[in-house]
Amino acid sequence: MFNRFLVFLAKHPHVIPERMLRGLFLVAADVAWLFDVSGVRQLERNLNHVLTSANDGRRPSRRQLRRVSRQGMRSYFTYFAEAMTVGAQSTRRLLARTRPAGPGYPIARKVTHEQGLSIPIAIGHQGNWDYEGLLASNRLAPVTTVAERLKDDELLKTFIDIRKRVSIDVLLTGTPHLTEKLEKILTGTHASVPLMGDRDLGPNGEFVEAFGSIIRVARGPATLALDTGLPFFVVTMYRERLHGRRRKEAGISQGYVVYISEPLDIAAMRSLPREEAIHAISQAWVDEWSKAIKAHPQDWHMLQPIFLEDLDFSRLRNVPQTVVDRLDDRQRSQLRDQG
Incomplete structure (x- = not known):
């Protein structure tokens, strides 16, 4: 029903x-939050x-957690x-809703405009990634x-059409030789390739340290x-209140900051063996990304399990021993059954 809508x-x-419409979706967000649906509980x-x-290790009060989760649901909806x-909306209006920031923005401009190179980007489930893509394209x-x-x-076709409207070309998960196609785009054309990386949907993700735990x-x-x-850049996104001329051009009271890190030194x-290199680079971008999540947790739209404590290990493969050593009895049993 919701999909059809x-x-x-x-x-x-x-x-x-x-x-x-914004008002209707905010009401829907508040209802979902008030009834504490499963997505809210996971958030x-x-x-x-x-x-x-x-x-610094102090657990939030229930009141603080509920306040931030409500903000998160309202941001998501x-x-x-x-x-x-x-x-x-016009392209001009959509662009007025975002602004680039961060030490990496002038560097990324130089790399893409003066040097004519492409850039791979790591992003997470934050803010509005369609607006983010439009800003990057322009x-x-x-x-x-x-x-x-x-x-x-x-629904899939609908989201692809939306992204075409904001100048984003889309490849789908499960596409044969997907990584090779992306590498060809990066090395053979002029492109920005942002990949949503803070959650892995398949059986083979990378386990890294984050927020005092392990995420995949x-x-x-x-x-x-x-x-x-x-x-290689890390891009994060959070909301900000708009004022004056920009607010008038955007047609809304809140826009977005698209924060671009300096390119990671990898x-x-x-020079490391391939698997070690992938792990080290993954940890490096997650370290950078997690700073922004801590600063703006209300704009992180992660309603699915990603932390070690919540993962179903009956569906996972290639779990490193360092992770196995931290599993509880239930998860060890899942891993044994899977094997």
């Missing part, structure tokens, strides 16, 4: 005024790690309202990315950085 909105973006489990790490109304280089292959074909991330960003040798890592 999203498809209808995307196909008819002028039917409901954006301001009204709070994830945020508990983040807030504890940000507070606002993304859907924004995505479904992309077709009703300020850096044309964007190609990877999207999850959804079970609902019509996608190997794609590190693999592209390793194999291409191109400058030269020494590239």
Whole structure:
């Protein structure tokens, strides 16, 4: 039912005024939060790690956790309202809703404009990645990315169409030789290739340290950085209140900051054996990315399990011994049954 509603909105973006649609989605977010649905509970489990790490090991109070999770749900549902109304907005208005920041932005501009190189980018489930892609396409280089292959074909087509509208070319998970195709795009064309890396959907992810625990991330960003040798950036995103002329041009009261890190120094890592190099590069970008999550936890839309304590090890492969040593009895049993 919800999927059909999203498809209808995307196909008819002028039917409901954006301001009204945002209000409806905020109500929906508050209802989901109030009834503590499963996604909210998982979000709070994830945020508990983040807030504890940000507070030097002190666990957040229930009140603080609930406050941040409500902000997170409202941020997440606002993304859907924004995505479904992309077709009703001009490119100029959409661009007014984001601004680039961070020490890596002028470097990325120089790399893509003066040197004519492509750039691999690691991103996470933050803010509005469609707006982020539009900004990258207009300020850096044309964007190609990877999207999850959804079970609902019509909804999948809807999201692909939305991303085409904001100048993003999409490849789908499960595409044969996907990594090789992305490497060819990076080395053979002029492109930005941002990959959502803070969650791995398959059986073979990379285990790295984050927020005082272990999370499992996608190997794609590190693999592209390793194999291409191109400058590798981490991009994070969070909301900010708009004022004056920019608020008028954006047509909304809150926009986004797209924060670009300096390119990661991975030269020494590239001399390591391949698996060690992928792990080291993955840990490096996660270290950079996690700083932004701590600073802006309310804009991290992670409603799925990614921390060691929540993973189902009956579905995973190639679990390193260092991770096995930290599993509880239930997870060890899952791993034995899987083997």
